[in-house]
Amino acid sequence: MRIAVLGTGSVGRAVAARTAELGHQVTIGTRDVTAVRAGEHAHWAAQHPEVGLATLADAASGAELVVNATNGNGSLPALTTASAPNLAGKVLLDIANPLDFSAGFPPTLTVHNTDSLAERIQREFPQAKVVKSLNTMTAELMVHPRRLADGAHSVFVSGDDAEAKRIVTGLLISFGHSDVIDLGDLSTARGTEMLLPLWLRLYGRLDTADFNIKVVR
Amino acid sequence: MRIAVLGTGSVGRAVAARTAELGHQVTIGTRDVTAVRAGEHAHWAAQHPEVGLATLADAASGAELVVNATNGNGSLPALTTASAPNLAGKVLLDIANPLDFSAGFPPTLTVHNTDSLAERIQREFPQAKVVKSLNTMTAELMVHPRRLADGAHSVFVSGDDAEAKRIVTGLLISFGHSDVIDLGDLSTARGTEMLLPLWLRLYGRLDTADFNIKVVR
Numbered sequence: 001m002r003i004a005v006l007g008t009g010s011v012g013r014a015v016a017a018r019t020a021e022l023g024h025q026v027t028i029g030t031r032d033v034t035a036v037r038a039g040e041h042a043h044w045a046a047q048h049p050e051v052g053l054a055t056l057a058d059a060a061s062g063a064e065l066v067v068n069a070t071n072g073n074g075s076l077p078a079l080t081t082a083s084a085p086n087l088a089g090k091v092l093l094d095i096a097n098p099l100d101f102s103a104g105f106p107p108t109l110t111v112h113n114t115d116s117l118a119e120r121i122q123r124e125f126p127q128a129k130v131v132k133s134l135n136t137m138t139a140e141l142m143v144h145p146r147r148l149a150d151g152a153h154s155v156f157v158s159g160d161d162a163e164a165k166r167i168v169t170g171l172l173i174s175f176g177h178s179d180v181i182d183l184g185d186l187s188t189a190r191g192t193e194m195l196l197p198l199w200l201r202l203y204g205r206l207d208t209a210d211f212n213i214k215v216v217r
Numbered sequence: 218m219r220i221a222v223l224g225t226g227s228v229g230r231a232v233a234a235r236t237a238e239l240g241h242q243v244t245i246g247t248r249d250v251t252a253v254r255a256g257e258h259a260h261w262a263a264q265h266p267e268v269g270l271a272t273l274a275d276a277a278s279g280a281e282l283v284v285n286a287t288n289g290n291g292s293l294p295a296l297t298t299a300s301a302p303n304l305a306g307k308v309l310l311d312i313a314n315p316l317d318f319s320a321g322f323p324p325t326l327t328v329h330n331t332d333s334l335a336e337r338i339q340r341e342f343p344q345a346k347v348v349k350s351l352n353t354m355t356a357e358l359m360v361h362p363r364r365l366a367d368g369a370h371s372v373f374v375s376g377d378d379a380e381a382k383r384i385v386t387g388l389l390i391s392f393g394h395s396d397v398i399d400l401g402d403l404s405t406a407r408g409t410e411m412l413l414p415l416w417l418r419l420y421g422r423l424d425t426a427d428f429n430i431k432v433v434r
Contacts, residue, residue: 108330108331109330112329112330112411113325113326113329113330113414114325148433148434149433152433153431153433156415181419181422182422183415183418183419183422184418184421184422188418190414191414191415191416191417191418191419192415194329194411194412194414194415195411195412195415197330197407197408197411198373198400198408198409198411198412199408200408201400201401201405201408202398202400202408202432204401205398205399205400205401206432206434208434210434211432211433211434212432212433212434213430213431213432213433214370214430214431214432214433215419215423215428215429215430215431216365216366216369216370216428216429216430216431217365217423217425217427217428217429
């Protein structure tokens with residue numbers, strides 16, 4: 001697949017490197033290509049010559065599947081820059097969490113309870129097929145789940161489009177996930193986004209991000 | 218220990234029966250003893266003659282540890298009826314979740330993000346030692362965790378008083394819990410209360426309440 005990964009943070013890099021490793025044609029999309037190319041991203045890029053770098057719009061334009069790996073509070077502006085026509089009809093895998101760190105740690109959520117970031121993105125880009133997933137674990141475990149307990153933990157999928165969820169589920173399984181739980185429509189993303197306050201406290205308590213939730217049943 | 222369990226719902230009954238079985242002196246506290254005694258509770262009460270029934274105030278008055286097993290939206294009024302002096306200096310194990318079912322399923326949370334029901338209770342009853350726990354699983358698993366995966370799942374504890382958390386942790390272990398995670402101060406209860414939206418969606422998806430979260434690390 002031709003995949004655009006929007007965002008150059010740890011999540012964007014992890015997903016870009018892993019999907020490229022699995023044989024996909026991957027381009028990272030970023031706001032300012034020149035600045036990113038000249039900055040500390042250069043070292044990572046040199047180690048991953050197979051991953052392209054382009055503007056948000058150019059990356060999205062050429063892709064079949066777009067990954068939102070931007071900061072949650074910057075997601076809507078970044079997707080707007082990527083532009084609606086470039087997202088229309090495509091699977092939009094949303095990994096972002098609406099965290100507000102402005103008052104320090106732990107952050108609060110800017111959207112919650114009766115809405116979610118995923119739903120806001122879907123409303124703003126009605127022609128994209130938004131699927132929320134992977135937002136409940138640290139970047140490295142998203143793409144290499146077998147590194148923890150041989151993969152014996154869970155990942156959730158939320159979305160309104162069954163085919164888009166099928167495509168994302170296939171991608172998750174190719175990463176190594178073995179317990180993919182389809183929660184239902186996109187409003188179920190409220191549940192996974194609202195898991196973040198617990199995740200962050202566990203992170204503080206366990207002194208590591210290398211943990212995940214398993215739904216034991 | 219002398220334990221008061223406030224609430225006659227499934228959580229209250231499960232905790233009352235289990236703690237009585239473990240040798241504690243248990244009294245269920247309820248708003249209207251006469252109505253409860255005459256109603257469908259009579260059958261359960263007949264099967265559990267070792268569990269007493271009293272008013273909220275009388276139950277709390279005689280107890281060393283008080284369990285809030287009331288409906289989340291009725292917790293503050295119920296505890297007010299139990300009365301602050303009867304809670305002062307005591308461990309108050311809060312199991313309630315602030316769920317609002319007024320708009321149907323799934324319910325929303327009436328408190329969230331920057332506050333929690335547990336913290337509200339603590340602010341209202343500053344002399345009680347509030348410990349939030351057990352609110353992240355179904356009643357039967359709270360008290361018989363070994364019935365699922367031989368107990369290989371997690372339970373969380375939040376509270377400002379270390380000794381109160383120690384007492385609650387001991388109680389949890391006596392129930393059969395083996396992975397008790399102390400999240401920290403009472404504000405960490407925001408995280409476990411905000412797990413409910415995900416829990417409820419999983420409940421809908423898995424078609425059973427017999428599941429729980431395990432923190433794999």
